[in-house]
Amino acid sequence: MxxxxxxxxxxxxxxxxxxxxxxxxxxxxxxxxxxxxxxxxxxxxxxxxxxxxxxxxxxxxxxxxxxxxxxxxxxxxxxxxxxxxxxxxxxxxxxxxxxxxxxxxxxxxxxxxxxxxxxxxxxxxxxxxxxxxxxxxxxxYRWCPDEELFADINAWWARNATHARASVLCCYSFGKAQRVLNGVDPSIGPIVVHGAVKPLNEAYLAAGVALPDTRLVTEVTDKADLRRCLVVCPPSAAASPWLRRFGDAQTAFASGWMQVRGNRRRGGYDRGFVLSxxxxxxxxxxxxxxxxxxxxxxxxxxxxxxxxxxxxxxxxxxxxxxxxxxxxxxxxxxxxxxxxx
Known part of the structure; x- marks a missing residue:
């Protein structure tokens, strides 16, 4: 056969x-x-x-x-x-x-x-x-429960916000970004997304997936918000001039590859979150x-x-x-x- x-x-x-x-x-x-x-x-x-x-x-x-x-x-x-x-x-x-x-x-x-x-x-x-x-x-490769992971991400964001630092979380624009947005606590502060993320968010929202309110950086009127926001963007944005708008930001990468020690350091990120x-x-x-x-x-x-x-x-x-x-x-x-x- x-x-x-x-x-x-x-x-x-x-x-x-x-x-x-x-x-x-x-x-x-x-x-x-x-x-x-x-x-x-x-x-x-x-x-x-x-x-x-x-x-x-x-x-x-x-x-x-x-x-x-x-x-x-x-x-x-x-x-x-x-x-x-x-x-x-x-x-x-x-x-x-x-x-x-x-x-x-x-x-x-x-x-x-x-x-x-x-x-x-x-x-x-x-x-x-x-x-x-x-x-x-x-x-x-063994993942921890999402509750633990997002508690860790929220604590990192909240800690950065108290020090007037943006929290830049790099992840894939489609799938990973929406999962991050669905899991974080929006009461911590404003959320800014990269232009690659926004149209995919709109597709998820149209499909009935719950996502918090987000803004593009050009839509932020209070510059103080740029010092306490969560920024969700693709990895390429972390190495571009676009990131300078957020000042002395803390950067992190969300990926299953963060399970391996050394990947975060090689990428130059401050933190790595194991999310796949x-x-x-x-x-x-x-x-x-x-x-x-x-x-x-x-x-x-x-x-x-x-x-x-x-x-x-x-x-x-x-x-x-x-x-x-x-x-x-x-x-x-x-x-x-x-x-x-």
């Missing part, structure tokens, strides 16, 4: 369905797991995605030919039954379930199993073959086990370590070579200079 998903130069391809999943080259038909730029790219003829992703996809890709599916809704295409299921990664993220001639495959894209009020929770989907990420696929939109090591293993799959394909991250671990535990495991990864997520989310706010 032939594989339902194979590797091609354009991306992951479903031969019987004649479509691609998160292709990295332009193709006629693309199924998109989520709107991060390494998974949703310009140039495809037709896009299929989960309904909650509409706002963020259109914010990122503009006027595209977009077909939307509710989570769990099934469609048939060339004999392949396709449905989308929550991945818990960011707003509208989905796992792609394919069924054809008795086989069930699930391509998960990126996913997170920890609770997150800004997107639908991860839903395990039973399958024969599971295609998984492994961004943090090493035993050192990906599953940690236990989360990855739990998610894989919950599918019941006997064959697992790893797409990106610590794939060699994950494949070896799964093989040692009796599963048929291998890796696909893909072009997914965090290094390109922010590349096309930066606004032109006049929009940076």
């Amino acid at each position: 032939s594989d339902l998903i194979v590797q091609r130069p354009e991306g992951l391809y479903c031969p019987p369905g004649n479509f691609y999943i998160d292709p990295w080259r332009p193709v006629p038909r693309a199924v998109i797991t989520h709107a991060h730029s390494d998974h949703a790219r310009h140039g495809n003829g037709h896009y299929l995605a989960a309904a909650p992703a509409e706002g963020v996809l259109r914010t990122r890709l503009g006027d595209i030919d977009l077909q939307l599916l509710r989570y769990g809704e099934r469609v048939q295409h060339h004999g392949v039954t396709l449905s989308l299921h929550p991945a818990g990664h960011v707003l509208g993220s989905a796992q792609v379930r394919l069924e054809h001639r008795g086989q069930v495959w699930v391509a998960s894209g990126d996913y997170k199993v920890a609770p997150d009020p800004t997107c639908a929770p991860f839903e395990p989907v039973r399958c024969d073959v599971f295609i998984t990420e492994s961004t943090f696929g090493l035993p050192i 939109d990906h599953a940690d090591w236990p989360g990855l293993l739990d998610a894989i086990a919950a599918t019941g799959a006997q064959r697992v394909i790893v797409t990106h991250g610590s794939s060699a370590a994950m494949v070896r671990h799964l093989q040692e535990h009796g599963l048929r495991a291998e890796a696909f070579q893909t072009e997914y990864g965090d290094d390109v997520v922010e590349a096309d989310l930066q606004p032109p200079p006049e929009a940076a706010g």
Whole structure:
């Protein structure tokens, strides 16, 4: 029996369905797991995605030919039954379930199993073959509960505010920024967002996600507010002249990579907060086990370590070579200079 998903130069391809999943080259038909730029790219003829992703996809890709599916809704295409299921990664993220001639495959894209009020929770989907990420696929990566993390972030912000210092928290504009905004305590002070964050906030708000009031720096009339605010911006902004408007600010980076000592120092940040939109090591293993799959394909991250671990535990495991990864997520989310706010 032939594989339902194979590797091609354009991306992951479903031969019987004649479509691609998160292709990295332009193709006629693309199924998109989520709107991060390494998974949703310009140039495809037709896009299929989960309904909650509409706002963020259109914010990122503009006027595209977009077909939307509710989570769990099934469609048939060339004999392949396709449905989308929550991945818990960011707003509208989905796992792609394919069924054809008795086989069930699930391509998960990126996913997170920890609770997150800004997107639908991860839903395990039973399958024969599971295609998984492994961004943090090493035993050192284990996340603490959000309550502890945000208590730490709020304490850092409040302490800085009492010393008349802005708290600049760098994180990805899409997904991470909204999760930060949803979790912090807005009573501590005003919140300023970078121009790359604002349109994505608007898409989240339109989807019914609760976010606090925010301002662009150009909308701040009282300069004293710039000395006690929380600033949410992409990492690139921390190295730009835009940051000078906040004076002697304290900087921090929110990322799962902050789990490793030395990453904060190499980035030149004052603080590092371990916050990820990906599953940690236990989360990855739990998610894989919950599918019941006997064959697992790893797409990106610590794939060699994950494949070896799964093989040692009796599963048929291998890796696909893909072009997914965090290094390109922010590349096309930066606004032109006049929009940076």
